[in-house]
Amino acid sequence: MSTFSAIGEEREIDRDEYTPGVEPQPTWCPGCGDFSVLKALKQALPEVGRSPEETLLCTGIGCSGKLNSYLDTYGFHTIHGRSLPVARAAKLANPDLEVIAAGGDGDGYGIGGNHFIHTARENHDMTYIVFNNEIFGLTKGQTSPTSPKGHKSKTQPHGSAKEPIKPLSMSLNAGASYVARTAAVNPNQAKEILIEAIEHDGFAHVDFLTQCPTWNKDARQYVPYIDVNESDDYDFDKTDRVEAAEMMRETEESLYEGEVLTGRFYVDEDRPSYGAEKQSIGEMPEEPLAERYWDDDYEWERSHDMFLDKHA
Amino acid sequence: MTDDELIWRISGGSGDGIASTSQNFAKALMRSGLNVFTHRHYPSRIRGGHTYTEVRASSDPVNSRGDGYNFLLALGDSFARNPQEEAVYGNEEIKPLSENLDELREGGVIVYDEGLLDASEIPNFEERAEENNWHVYPLDLRGLARDMGREVMRNTAGVGATCALTGMDLNHVEDLMRDAMPEKILEPNIEILETAYDQVSEEYDVDAPDVGVPTGEHDETQLLMSGSDAISYGAIDEGCRFIAGYPMTPWTEVFTIMTKNLPKLGGISEQVEDEIAAAALAVGASHAGVKAMSGSSGGGFALMSEPLGLAEMTETPVVLVEAMRAGPSTGMPTKPEQSDLEHVLYTSQGDSQRVVLAPGTVEEAYEQSRIAFRLAYEYQIPSILLYDQKLGGEMTNVPKSHFDREPNPTLGKTLSEDALADEPHSADGKFHRFQHDVEDGVSPRSIPGQKGGRFLATGNEHDPTGHIAESPDNRVAQIDRRTEKLEAIRADLDQEDTGSYAGPEDAQYGILTFGSQQGTVEEAVGRLNDAGISVKSYGVSDMLPFPTEQVEAFVESVDEVLVVEMTASGQFRGLIQKNLGRYGEKLSSLLKYNGNPFEPAEVVDGFETAIIEGDGDASGQQTTFVPAAGD
Numbered sequence: 001m002s003t004f005s006a007i008g009e010e011r012e013i014d015r016d017e018y019t020p021g022v023e024p025q026p027t028w029c030p031g032c033g034d035f036s037v038l039k040a041l042k043q044a045l046p047e048v049g050r051s052p053e054e055t056l057l058c059t060g061i062g063c064s065g066k067l068n069s070y071l072d073t074y075g076f077h078t079i080h081g082r083s084l085p086v087a088r089a090a091k092l093a094n095p096d097l098e099v100i101a102a103g104g105d106g107d108g109y110g111i112g113g114n115h116f117i118h119t120a121r122e123n124h125d126m127t128y129i130v131f132n133n134e135i136f137g138l139t140k141g142q143t144s145p146t147s148p149k150g151h152k153s154k155t156q157p158h159g160s161a162k163e164p165i166k167p168l169s170m171s172l173n174a175g176a177s178y179v180a181r182t183a184a185v186n187p188n189q190a191k192e193i194l195i196e197a198i199e200h201d202g203f204a205h206v207d208f209l210t211q212c213p214t215w216n217k218d219a220r221q222y223v224p225y226i227d228v229n230e231s232d233d234y235d236f237d238k239t240d241r242v243e244a245a246e247m248m249r250e251t252e253e254s255l256y257e258g259e260v261l262t263g264r265f266y267v268d269e270d271r272p273s274y275g276a277e278k279q280s281i282g283e284m285p286e287e288p289l290a291e292r293y294w295d296d297d298y299e300w301e302r303s304h305d306m307f308l309d310k311h312a
Numbered sequence: 313m314t315d316d317e318l319i320w321r322i323s324g325g326s327g328d329g330i331a332s333t334s335q336n337f338a339k340a341l342m343r344s345g346l347n348v349f350t351h352r353h354y355p356s357r358i359r360g361g362h363t364y365t366e367v368r369a370s371s372d373p374v375n376s377r378g379d380g381y382n383f384l385l386a387l388g389d390s391f392a393r394n395p396q397e398e399a400v401y402g403n404e405e406i407k408p409l410s411e412n413l414d415e416l417r418e419g420g421v422i423v424y425d426e427g428l429l430d431a432s433e434i435p436n437f438e439e440r441a442e443e444n445n446w447h448v449y450p451l452d453l454r455g456l457a458r459d460m461g462r463e464v465m466r467n468t469a470g471v472g473a474t475c476a477l478t479g480m481d482l483n484h485v486e487d488l489m490r491d492a493m494p495e496k497i498l499e500p501n502i503e504i505l506e507t508a509y510d511q512v513s514e515e516y517d518v519d520a521p522d523v524g525v526p527t528g529e530h531d532e533t534q535l536l537m538s539g540s541d542a543i544s545y546g547a548i549d550e551g552c553r554f555i556a557g558y559p560m561t562p563w564t565e566v567f568t569i570m571t572k573n574l575p576k577l578g579g580i581s582e583q584v585e586d587e588i589a590a591a592a593l594a595v596g597a598s599h600a601g602v603k604a605m606s607g608s609s610g611g612g613f614a615l616m617s618e619p620l621g622l623a624e625m626t627e628t629p630v631v632l633v634e635a636m637r638a639g640p641s642t643g644m645p646t647k648p649e650q651s652d653l654e655h656v657l658y659t660s661q662g663d664s665q666r667v668v669l670a671p672g673t674v675e676e677a678y679e680q681s682r683i684a685f686r687l688a689y690e691y692q693i694p695s696i697l698l699y700d701q702k703l704g705g706e707m708t709n710v711p712k713s714h715f716d717r718e719p720n721p722t723l724g725k726t727l728s729e730d731a732l733a734d735e736p737h738s739a740d741g742k743f744h745r746f747q748h749d750v751e752d753g754v755s756p757r758s759i760p761g762q763k764g765g766r767f768l769a770t771g772n773e774h775d776p777t778g779h780i781a782e783s784p785d786n787r788v789a790q791i792d793r794r795t796e797k798l799e800a801i802r803a804d805l806d807q808e809d810t811g812s813y814a815g816p817e818d819a820q821y822g823i824l825t826f827g828s829q830q831g832t833v834e835e836a837v838g839r840l841n842d843a844g845i846s847v848k849s850y851g852v853s854d855m856l857p858f859p860t861e862q863v864e865a866f867v868e869s870v871d872e873v874l875v876v877e878m879t880a881s882g883q884f885r886g887l888i889q890k891n892l893g894r895y896g897e898k899l900s901s902l903l904k905y906n907g908n909p910f911e912p913a914e915v916v917d918g919f920e921t922a923i924i925e926g927d928g929d930a931s932g933q934q935t936t937f938v939p940a941a942g943d
Contacts, residue, residue: 002729003729003759003762004759004762005729005762005763006761020742021739021740021741022738022740022779053762053763053765054760056600056760058596068768069780072740072766073766074765074767075768075769075778076770077768077771077772077780078622079619079771082589082592085590085596088596089594089595089596089600089604091600092580092582093580093600093601093604094600094602097760115585115589118584118585278580283575283580285578285579289553289578290601290602292553292721293551293601293602293603293723300551300719301577301719302718302719303544303545303548303715304549304715304717306576307548307573308535311536311537311541312343312533312535
C-alpha cells in the first residue's frame with residue numbers, strides 16, 4: 001500500500017461520499033446562500049474526479065467556515081482570515097492534494113486581505129471560494145468590507161462612510177489567473193465555474209454571492225442575474241487583462257445598483273503556477289516533499305556531511 | 313580574567329567589513345589551536361554608525377565575552393555622517409577610536425588608522441594613554457591599502473599589523489584568505505597583509521609583544537560556528553525541510569541559513585507577506601506531512617500568536633524560533649535582551665500547551681533545536697526555541713564530532729494506511745484523530761491523502777473525529793489530554809537533562825540563569841571559587857515545562873541564590889517563583905538591560921557586593937540589583 005493511496009485512485013465517486021454521518025444537515029439558516037456552495041462543491045468534486053481523501057478543504061471563521069463540518073473531506077478549519085497561508089503551504093508540501101480554501105467576505109477581503117493579495121500574486125494552484133454576502137452574518141449583522149456605502153448596522157449606525165471593496169478588480173491586480181463570480185441562485189453556473197476553478201492550473205478565485213436572509217434582508221437575493229459570458233449585452237475577451245478589468249469594474253458598480261452580473265471575468269491559462277515557478281528555479285523538489293518521510297530507502301542528508309567544512 | 317588571552321576588538325562603521333574581517337581572524341586563531349569566542353556590537357543602520365566585534369582567544373575554553381579587552385584595531389567609519397558641533401550623534405568619524413577607550417584594559421594596545429582618525433580630536437587622549445599604560449600605534453592603513461589595492465582593504469592592513477604586534481603567525485591568516493577570497497582581490501590583499509606586517513615589524517620592536525597571542529592546540533577538528541548556524545543544522549538533522557518567514561533582526565540569520573541550504577536538500581523555503589502567514593504556512597506544511605518551522609523576533613513573534621494557538625488546539629507539530637532583542641515595540645533592534653521570555657511563554661489566548669527551550673551555548677543550540685523538533689513531532693505540540701541576538705550572533709569553536717549524529721526524520725506518532733485501518737473510525741469512515749484515552753495524551757495522526765485517515769482539524773474545541781463540540785465532558789477530556797502531554801514531556805526531558813551546572817556541588821551559594829548568559833555566569837563562578845567564595849550555578853534551558861524539581865533541589869541546597877538575567881523586570885526570577893511557589897526570601901536578582909550582555913566581572917562584582925557583603929545597593933554601573941523579598 002502506498003503512502004497516499006487516496007491520491008489519483010481511479011474510481012467512480014458518489015456525491016454522497018462528501019456528506020458526513022455526523023451532522024449531515026447543515027445548520028445554516030433556511031434560505032442561506034451557503035447551501036448552494038456546498039451543493040455545487042458536492043457536484044463539482046466527483047466530476048473532476050477528486051475523492052474526499054485526496055481533497056483538503058481549508059476554511060476560515062464565520063458561517064462559511066462551517067463548510068468543513070458539512071463537506072466530508074480532509075479539513076482544516078483554521079482561524080479568521082488565515083485559511084490561505086495554511087492551504088498554500090499544504091499544497092507546496094504535497095502538490096498532489098486537491099487544495100480548496102474558503103471563507104467569507106470579511107475573512108478574505110478584510111482580516112485576511114493581505115494573504116488574499118499575496119496568494120493571488122503568487123498564483124498558487126488552488127481554488128479560493130469567497131462566500132460574499134455583504135455582511136458579517138455569524139456575529140449578527142455588522143457591516144462588512146463588501147457592504148455598500150451607507151450600509152447601516154449596529155457598528156455603523158450612521159451608515160458606512162466607506163466605499164465597498166472591489167474584490168474582482170483586486171484579485172486581477174494582485175495576480176489571480178482565474179477570476180469568476182457566481183451566485184447561489186444559479187446552481188448550474190456555480191457548479192460549472194467550480195469545476196473550471198478546480199481544474200485551473202493556478203490561483204482560481206471565485207467570488208460566490210451568497211444571500212444572507214437573516215442579517216442582510218435588504219440585500220437582493222441576487223436575482224435576476226446575468227451571465228456576462230452568455231449575454232449579448234456584454235462583449236469582452238476574458239483572456240485580455242484590460243477588457244477584463246473594465247468588465248469587472250462595471251460588474252462591481254452595478255451590483256450596488258441592483259444588477260447582478262456573473263460569469264468568468266479573467267482566465268489566463270498560460271501563467272505557470274507558483275509551484276511550477278519554484279521548481280523551475282530549483283527551489284522545490286519534483287517529487288512531493290510529503291512522500292519523502294515515508295520512503296524507507298531515502299538517505300536523509302546530515303549537516304555533518306554537507307555544510308560543516310566551511311566552518312573549519 | 314586570565315592574562316594569557318587575547319581579546320582583540322576591531323571597530324569601524326557599519327558596512328566597513330568589520331563582521332567578515334573579525335570572522336576570518338577568529339577562524340585563523342581557532343586554526344592556530346586556540347579557543348575563541350566573539351561578541352558583536354552594531355547599530356540598526358545599513359551604512360555607518362559605530363560597530364565593533366570582539367574576538368577572545370585563549371588556550372583555555374572560552375564561553376563568554378571577557379571583561380573589557382586588550383587590543384584595539386580602530387579603523388575609520390567610511391560612512392560616518394558629517395560631524396557638526398551641535399549634532400546629537402556627535403562626531404561619528406572619530407567614534408571607532410573614541411567610543412572604545414573606556415573598556416580597554418591597562419597595558420592594552422591601540423592600533424588606529426591615522427589615515428582616517430585623528431587622535432588629537434579626543435580630549436586628553438595622550439594623558440589617558442599614559443595613565444593606562446596603553447601602547448599606541450598610529451598607522452596609515454588607508455594609505456597603504458590605497459597604494460597597493462583599494463582603500464577598503466585597510467582591514468587587511470590592520471590584520472597584518474595585528475599579527476606583527478601580537479606575534480601571530482601570518483600563515484593562518486593567509487590560508488584563510490586563500491579559502492575565502494575570490495582570485496581578483498586575493499593577490500592585492502595578500503600583498504597588503506604582508507607589507508603591513510613587514511613595515512610594523514621593521515619600525516617597531518615586536519620581539520616582546522605588549523599583548524601577545526597565546527598558543528594552544530586542539531586534539532580534534534574545530535568549527536567556528538554561531539548559535540544561528542547551530543539551530544539551523546539541528547533543524548536540518550531532524551529532517552526539517554520547510555521554513556517560512558519574514559525578515560526581522562536578529563531572526564533573519566536562521567531564516568537566511570535555512571533558505572540557502574534547503575534547496576540543496578530538496579526542501580522548501582518561503583518568504584511570505586507577514587509573520588501571521590509565516591507561522592500559518594509552517595502549520596499548513598506540517599499538517600500535510602512535512603517537518604516544518606518558522607520564527608521571528610519579538611514584534612514578528614507577536615503576530616504569530618494566532619497560528620501558535622491554532623497549532624496547539626489542532627495538535628499540529630511545529631517549531632518556532634524566537635530571537636529576542638531589546639523591546640518593547642521596536643526597542644533596540646540589534647541589541648540583546650531576554651525580555652521576551654514571558655511573551656513567548658504566555659502569548660495566545662486560552663490555557664496554552666507548548667514547549668519552550670532556551671539553549672545556553674552554541675553546542676546546546678544544536679542539541680536543543682533537535683530536541684525541540686523531536687518533542688514537537690512526538691507529542692504533536694508547538695515547540696519554541698528561545699534565544700537572543702547574543703547567542704544567535706556570537707561565534708565560538710565547537711568540535712566537529714559534536715555534529716556527527718544520525719539524522720532523525722521521523723514524524724512521530726503518525727500512522728501508515730495499514731495502521732490506520734485498525735484505528736477507531738466513525739460509521740461514516742471518519743478517523744478518530746483526537747481520541748480521549750491515549751498514552752501520554754498523544755493521539756496518533758493521519759496525513760491528508762491517506763486512505764482511511766479523513767478528519768477535521770479545527771481551532772474550535774472538538775470531539776474525537778475533530779468535529780466541533782462543546783459538551784462539558786468532551787471539553788474536559790480534551791483539555792486534560794492536551795495538558796497531559798506536558799507532564800509526559802517533562803518526564804522525557806528529565807532523561808536528557810538540558811541543564812548546565814558549574815561550581816562545587818556542595819557550594820554555599822547559588823546563581824540561577826537561563827539562555828545566553830550561561831557561559832558568562834559559569835566563568836564568573838569559576839573566578840568566585842578561585843577567590844575562595846563557594847558558589848555554584850545552574851543554567852536552566854527548559855522554560856516550559858519547567859524543571860521544578862531540579863530547580864527546587866538547587867535552591868534548597870544553598871543559603872542564597874542570585875538570579876542573573878537580561879531583563880528589567882526579573883521575568884526569569886518570576887517564573888522560578890511561580891513554579892516553586894515559595895523561596896521569595898531566598899532569591900535576589902542581578903539584571904542588565906542596557907543593550908549589552910553581562911561581562912563576567914559584572915556578575916562577580918554583583919555577587920560579591922550583594923550576597924557576600926550584603927550591601928543593600930549592589931547595583932553596578934550598568935547592572936541593577938533587586939533584593940530578595942523581605943530584605
